[in-house]
Structure formats: structure tokens, C-alpha cells
Amino acid sequence: MKYIIGIDLGGTNLKLGLFDQKLKIKDRKVLSTRVFKAKDSLIKAIVGSVEDVLCRNNLKKKDILGIGLGLPGPIDFPRGVVHFFPNIPGWKNIPLKKILKARLAMEIFMDNDANLMSLAEQRLGAARNFRNVFCVTLGTGIGGGIILEGRLYRGSGFASGEIGHIPINESGPRCNCGGIACIESYIGNRRIMSAAAKIFGKKITLEQLSQLAKKKNRPACAIWSGAGKKLGIALTGVVNLLNPDCVVIGGGVANAGKALFESIKNTVKIRAMPVQAAQVKILKAKLGDDAGMIGAALLVKESAHY
Amino acid sequence: MKYIIGIDLGGTNLKLGLFDQKLKIKDRKVLSTRVFKAKDSLIKAIVGSVEDVLCRNNLKKKDILGIGLGLPGPIDFPRGVVHFFPNIPGWKNIPLKKILKARLAMEIFMDNDANLMSLAEQRLGAARNFRNVFCVTLGTGIGGGIILEGRLYRGSGFASGEIGHIPINESGPRCNCGGIACIESYIGNRRIMSAAAKIFGKKITLEQLSQLAKKKNRPACAIWSGAGKKLGIALTGVVNLLNPDCVVIGGGVANAGKALFESIKNTVKIRAMPVQAAQVKILKAKLGDDAGMIGAALLVKESAHY
Numbered sequence: 001m002k003y004i005i006g007i008d009l010g011g012t013n014l015k016l017g018l019f020d021q022k023l024k025i026k027d028r029k030v031l032s033t034r035v036f037k038a039k040d041s042l043i044k045a046i047v048g049s050v051e052d053v054l055c056r057n058n059l060k061k062k063d064i065l066g067i068g069l070g071l072p073g074p075i076d077f078p079r080g081v082v083h084f085f086p087n088i089p090g091w092k093n094i095p096l097k098k099i100l101k102a103r104l105a106m107e108i109f110m111d112n113d114a115n116l117m118s119l120a121e122q123r124l125g126a127a128r129n130f131r132n133v134f135c136v137t138l139g140t141g142i143g144g145g146i147i148l149e150g151r152l153y154r155g156s157g158f159a160s161g162e163i164g165h166i167p168i169n170e171s172g173p174r175c176n177c178g179g180i181a182c183i184e185s186y187i188g189n190r191r192i193m194s195a196a197a198k199i200f201g202k203k204i205t206l207e208q209l210s211q212l213a214k215k216k217n218r219p220a221c222a223i224w225s226g227a228g229k230k231l232g233i234a235l236t237g238v239v240n241l242l243n244p245d246c247v248v249i250g251g252g253v254a255n256a257g258k259a260l261f262e263s264i265k266n267t268v269k270i271r272a273m274p275v276q277a278a279q280v281k282i283l284k285a286k287l288g289d290d291a292g293m294i295g296a297a298l299l300v301k302e303s304a305h306y
Numbered sequence: 307m308k309y310i311i312g313i314d315l316g317g318t319n320l321k322l323g324l325f326d327q328k329l330k331i332k333d334r335k336v337l338s339t340r341v342f343k344a345k346d347s348l349i350k351a352i353v354g355s356v357e358d359v360l361c362r363n364n365l366k367k368k369d370i371l372g373i374g375l376g377l378p379g380p381i382d383f384p385r386g387v388v389h390f391f392p393n394i395p396g397w398k399n400i401p402l403k404k405i406l407k408a409r410l411a412m413e414i415f416m417d418n419d420a421n422l423m424s425l426a427e428q429r430l431g432a433a434r435n436f437r438n439v440f441c442v443t444l445g446t447g448i449g450g451g452i453i454l455e456g457r458l459y460r461g462s463g464f465a466s467g468e469i470g471h472i473p474i475n476e477s478g479p480r481c482n483c484g485g486i487a488c489i490e491s492y493i494g495n496r497r498i499m500s501a502a503a504k505i506f507g508k509k510i511t512l513e514q515l516s517q518l519a520k521k522k523n524r525p526a527c528a529i530w531s532g533a534g535k536k537l538g539i540a541l542t543g544v545v546n547l548l549n550p551d552c553v554v555i556g557g558g559v560a561n562a563g564k565a566l567f568e569s570i571k572n573t574v575k576i577r578a579m580p581v582q583a584a585q586v587k588i589l590k591a592k593l594g595d596d597a598g599m600i601g602a603a604l605l606v607k608e609s610a611h612y
Contacts (some may be wrong), residue, residue: 053507074581115386132462144547153454155549156438166543167577169475170536177578230476236485237472237543241450243461251587271485275380275389275465287588 002065003057004300005050008113008292009033009071011087011140016049017293018057021065021301023124027292028113039090047103066107066304067100068296070116074159077111083158087140109299111154113137114161116295117285118145119152123249123298126285130245134238135285136163136231138253146242164188166234183234187227189253195223209254224259232267237278239272250266250285308371309363310606311356314419314598315339315377317393317446322355323599324363327371327607329430331596333363345396353409372413372610373406374602376422379571380465383417389464393446415605417460419443420467422601423591425458427554429604431592435523436551440544441591442469442537444559448490452548472540489540493533495559501529516562530565538573545578545586556591 001021008015012034027046029049034041050067054060073085097108103304115164118135127133133147142164154160164184172181183283185191187204196204199219204212212220235247249264265282272280287294307327314321318340324333335355342348356373360366379391379457386403406414410517424441433439439453447471452459460466470490471483478487491497495512502510505525518526541553555570578586 099426146547148454148459151455151458153548156551156580157549157581157585159579159585160547160549162546162549162579162582165546165579167539168473170539177579179546179579233473233476233544237540238547240468240471240485241452241466241544241547242459243463243466243468245462273465273468273471273483273485275463276461276468279465 003059003063004065004297005053005067006050006245006293006295006297006300007046007067007069008116008267009046009051009069010113010116010292011072011085014045014049015289015293016053017290017297018059019294019297023294023301025293027053028293029053029135033088035273039094042088043096043099043103046100050104050106054158056069061104061106061196064106067104068111068116068298068299068300069096069100069108069110070113070292070296071096071110074157075110080108080110091137107300107304109303111152111299112143112145112158112161113292114143114145115152115154115300116145116285117250117287117291118147118161118248118295119298120287120291120295121250121285122147122150124294125291126248126283128265129248130281131168132242132244133246133248134163134235134244135248135250136235136240138231138249139190139251143251163234163238166237168230168233180297183230186230192223192227192253196220199223206253210253213259214257221259223261224256227256228260228263229267232264232306233271235264235268235282236271239268239276243276244280246281246283248283248285250288250291254284307535309365309369310371310603311359311373312599312603312606313352313355313373313375314422314602315352315375316419316598317378317391319542320351320355321595321599322359323596323603324365325600329600329603329607331599333359334430334599335359339394345400347534348394349402349405349409352406356412357408360603367410367412368432370412372415372606373410373415374422374606375402375406375414375596376419376602377402377416378419380463381416381418383460383464386414386416413606413610415602415609417458417605418451418467419598419601420449420451421458421460422451422555422605423556423597424453424467424591424601425604426442426593426597426601427591428453428456430555430600431597433552436587438548439554440469440541440548440550441467441554441556442536442541443557443559444555446495448494448537454587461479469540469544472543474536482533485589489536492536496591498529498533498559502526505529512559515547519565520563527565530562533562533570534566534569535573537538538578539610541570541588542577545574545582549582550586552587552589554589554591556594556597559577560590574605
């Protein structure tokens with residue numbers, strides 16, 4: 001029996017899971033990634049955590065089918081090259097697969113984190129049994145992943161799924177990506193927090209804002225419902241274009257609850273075309289914080305040559 | 307050697323082509339469909355044209371691999387059922403495949419016309435050799451077809467590709483589809499003609515408006531360039547989402563020429579994300595009015611069991 005290692009690397013944490021081939025988690029490890037300022041120290045930390053987990057589970061390299069990594073940026077999937085990480089400086093065109101293979105002498109697979117979250121939710125989570133699935137991750141930015149006919153669709157330059165950069169107005173705020181009036185330029189984390197700070201007259205975290213909304217605090221509900229309407233407009237375009245079975249919404253911000261969800265659902269229901277609107281289910285992600293790790297393990301399971 | 311019949315049924319014409327298996331056109335026939343008010347008389351006209359073309363080419367039914375039909379509305383592709391035709395009344399949930407099979411005793415395949423135009427352009431036209439292709443047809447409405455990883459992507463309810471119904475503003479005109487601020491509600495044929503009538507003080511056809519633009523008439527160029535900008539904004543969303551190799555633009559309105567094309571290209575170049583914008587080619591369709599027929603023949607060639 002071989003094992004799989006799934007790693008979810010984010011701007012805040014590195015999460016590592018040791019999986020059996022049924023994708024049950026046997027061991028896990030979490031590191032803060034904030035302390036690793038330089039690229040090389042982050043790579044060392046990845047290598048170190050893998051070795052550590054092998055050691056404490058009495059496993060040898062030959063017991064591992066492969067290591068999967070979900071990474072926070074665009075990845076050249078077959079070559080295993082990191083194009084760049086928007087939120088971690090120092091990474092540009094890094095042949096990470098080659099580097100890790102040389103240091104670990106195990107099979108390495110990697111992909112963008114939103115893609116792997118989508119894979120996990122479609123294979124084992126909220127979208128289980130649906131063939132055409134669009135996943136949205138609401139975090140610092142707004143990411144997305146596309147599963148069509150049961151397969152991950154990556155795009156010609158491995159840059160598909162960017163729902164955060166669908167324009168929802170002809171003119172509007174300039175976005176970080178260089179575009180205009182992208183949905184992320186209205187409801188990215190920072191935008192929501194600054195709107196909240198104005199209304200409440202003090203700094204307020206997204207968690208607090210979500211808690212307030214759950215207690216039916218009106219201004220908090222209004223903020224989430226406004227964000228949901230904007231996201232619903234972008235999703236209307238996606239739903240009319242892709243006619244998916246379902247849209248899965250995950251990521252930290254998705255915890256905002258009913259005010260956000262009802263608003264997304266209503267907007268899509270009202271604005272999308274009748275056939276598409278009747279067909280699409282808007283679901284909350286099921287695998288939570290583990291989705292990235294599970295997706296990374298799935299990537300190994302589905303790509304490795306046994 | 308077997309032959310294939312490809313039929314493109316539109317609100318104006320029925321075009322039928324007799325193809326050899328290399329997709330060369332051996333014979334063709336065009337009928338006006340406007341005279342066939344009732345569903346049954348249109349079905350009779352389809353059957354009659356097939357029989358006519360067989361007869362005048364001395365072919366028997368067994369010489370035909372199959373008949374492909376491109377139809378102007380959403381089609382349940384595997385079952386061969388017409389959901390409805392937006393521009394031909396009297397068609398609702400019609401099992402056209404079954405009806406034609408009973409009357410013609412040949413293999414019948416059918417799909418939406420925008421899907422088949424896309425298939426034709428990707429296999430034999432402007433997008434030859436590209437794997438991920440988005441096709442737009444600019445006609446009475448704005449349609450689209452999606453080819454991903456070389457395969458036609460139809461969507462869960464066979465209703466994918468509806469770029470005409472991507473919203474480009476949070477609020478705006480009510481669209482025929484029930485949505486709000488869909489791109490089609492700004493630059494559908496009728497909208498462009500009514501804008502032109504206002505500016506020129508008389509009724510003006512789209513062909514005249516295209517001719518004027520080719521002669522560098524300023525107001526005509528401004529109308530096409532404005533339409534191109536709006537379409538470019540909707541395409542920015544598509545390009546960021548699907549990261550395609552190319553976008554192919556066809557249909558009658560696409561003849562408006564440079565003013566329209568340059569404006570689409572510039573808008574996508576300025577507004578789409580760097581990786582996606584650098585990768586995508588915006589191309590004019592190559593197969594013109596024959597695209598639908600060719601796509602219908604391709605559908606037979608690729609689906610028939612030899």
C-alpha cells in the first residue's frame with residue numbers, strides 16, 4: 001500500500017497531509033509560511049516537512065506514490081514551473097518540480113490551488129456526481145476553477161478560471177490586474193474591509209463582519225448582500241456561457257453565510273437565462289480548509305503512473 | 307465511397323450541401339424558409355430537398371453516411387429534440403431526429419448552429435490547429451460556441467456559449483432573455499439599426515452601415531467601434547475565464563470590417579489579464595455562409611459509426 005502527500009501552499013500557511021490511496025488523511029502538518037521570506041527557505045521548509053512526516057510515520061520514499069502541491073499562482077502544469085505568486089515575492093519562472101524532484105527523489109505534481117480545490121470539491125465534495133462544475137474561491141482575491149465533462153479545464157496558458165477578473169461594468173475602478181471594473185476590484189477582501197470600516201467607524205475583520213451578519217446585524221448583512229449581488233452578476237455571465245450543473249463557492253469569505261449566499265442565488269436566478277438558471281445549483285464548498293490538500297493528493301492519484 | 311449531407315436551417319434560408327468524406331462540396335441547394343409558415347411544411351421541405359439532391363446526383367440512401375442539421379435554437383443533441391427556435395414560431399419540444407429518421411430512413415445528427423459553425427471553423431477554418439477556441443456569431447442575435455481541448459463543449463443542458471447574454475453592466479436595458487444589461491441588449495442587430503437610423507435620419511441597413519464604415523464614414527465607424535468596444539468587454543470576461551488560443555468572429559455583422567474588429571481587439575488587449583491577452587488571437591471567421599453546412603457535415607463525419 002502506497003501513500004500520497006498533498007501540500008497546500010498559501011501566503012499564510014503551508015498545509016501538508018499524508019493520505020492513503022482512498023484519500024483518507026493519516027497525518028497532517030501545518031507551518032506558517034510568513035516566516036520564510038526568501039524563496040530558498042520556503043523550498044527548504046517544503047522539503048523538511050515532507051521528510052518530517054515520512055520519518056514520524058516510519059515511511060520510506062518508495063512508500064510514497066507521489067507528492068502533489070497546490071500553489072497560489074499560475075502554474076505551467078505539465079512542466080511544473082511557477083510563473084509567479086501574486087502574494088509571495090521572489091517567485092518568477094521557478095522550475096519548482098525539477099528542484100523538488102532533485103532534493104526529494106519522489107514523483108512531484110503541481111497545479112494552481114483554485115484548480116485543485118475545484119478538483120477536490122467535484123470528486124469528493126459539494127459537487128460530487130456533477131460533470132460540469134465551476135468553483136469560486138473567495139479569499140484575498142477571487143479565484144475560480146473549471147471542471148468540464150468531469151475533467152479539469154486549465155486553459156491554453158494554464159490561466160483559466162479567473163472569474164475575479166470578469167468585468168461587471170463598462171467603466172469602473174481600475175483593477176490590480178490592469179483591467180477595469182473587474183469583480184475583484186469591487187469585492188476583494190480589502191474592498192469589503194474598507195467599506196465595513198467606513199460604516200462601523202472602526203477597523204473590522206471579515207470574520208467579525210461574518211459574525212455580525214449571522215446575528216442579523218443590518219449594515220453587515222447589507223455589505224454581504226451587496227457583495228453577493230455583484231458576484232451574482234459575474235456568475236450570471238459564467239452560467240450563461242458554460243451552462244454548468246453547479247457552482248461551488250468556497251474560501252474564507254464564503255463563511256459570511258446566508259446574506260451572501262441568498263444574494264448570489266437570487267441574482268443568478270433573476271438574471272441568468274431560463275434553461276441555465278433552472279439547471280444550475282449554487283452550493284457551498286464542503287471540504288473547507290482541507291480542499292487544497294485533498295485536491296493535491298487527487299492530482300497525484302489521477303496523474304501518477306502506478 | 308459514401309457521401310454526407312449537411313443542412314444549415316435558418317430563419318431566412320435552408321442551405322443544403324452534399325459532401326464527400328473529405329468534406330468537399332459536390333452539390334448544393336438553397337431554399338427560402340420564409341414561405342414555410344407551418345412546422346410540417348418546413349419538415350416536408352427538408353425531406354424534399356434531401357430527396358431532390360439524392361435524385362439529381364444518382365445517389366441511393368445507402369450511399370449516404372448520414373444527414374447533419376444545424377438548427378437555430380437550443381437542441382437536445384443526443385436525443386435530437388428541438389427545445390424551441392427563438393425566431394421560427396411553432397417549434398417546441400419537437401423530436402425532429404425521430405421524425406426525419408422515420409421519413410428518410412437515414413442516420414440523422416443535429417446540433418445548434420453556433421456550435422456547428424464553431425466546429426467547422428476549428429476543424430477547417432480560421433481556428434484550424436487551435437485547441438481552445440471561442441466562436442462568436444454576430445447576427446440577429448449574438449451566439450457563441452466553445453471548443454475546448456479540441457472537443458465541442460455543449461453544457462449540461464446543451465445551452466452553453468451564450469456570450470450574447472453576458473451582462474456588461476450592473477444595471478441597464480432589459481434583455482429579451484429576461485436578463486439585464488446583456489451585451490445583446492446593446493448591440494443586437496435591431497439596436498445597431500435604430501442607433502444608425504437616429505444618426506443618419508433615415509432607415510439604414512447593416513450592409514449599408516458596413517459599406518459606409520469601409521469608406522471611412524465617421525458616424526458609421528463610430529457606431530461599429532462602439533459596438534466593438536461593448537463586445538470586447540464581454541469577450542474580456544470570456545478570455546479571462548477560458549484562456550483560449552483564439553476567438554473567431556463570424557456572422558453577417560462581422561462584415562462591418564476594420565472599425566468593428568480593431569475596436570474588439572483593442573478592448574481585449576487593454577482590459578484582459580496579461581497572460582490571457584498575450585495568448586489570444588482575435589480572428590475573422592473564414593468559412594463564411596458555408597460554415598453551418600460544413601459543421602453539420604463534420605458532425606456526421608465525427609459521430610457516425612462506419
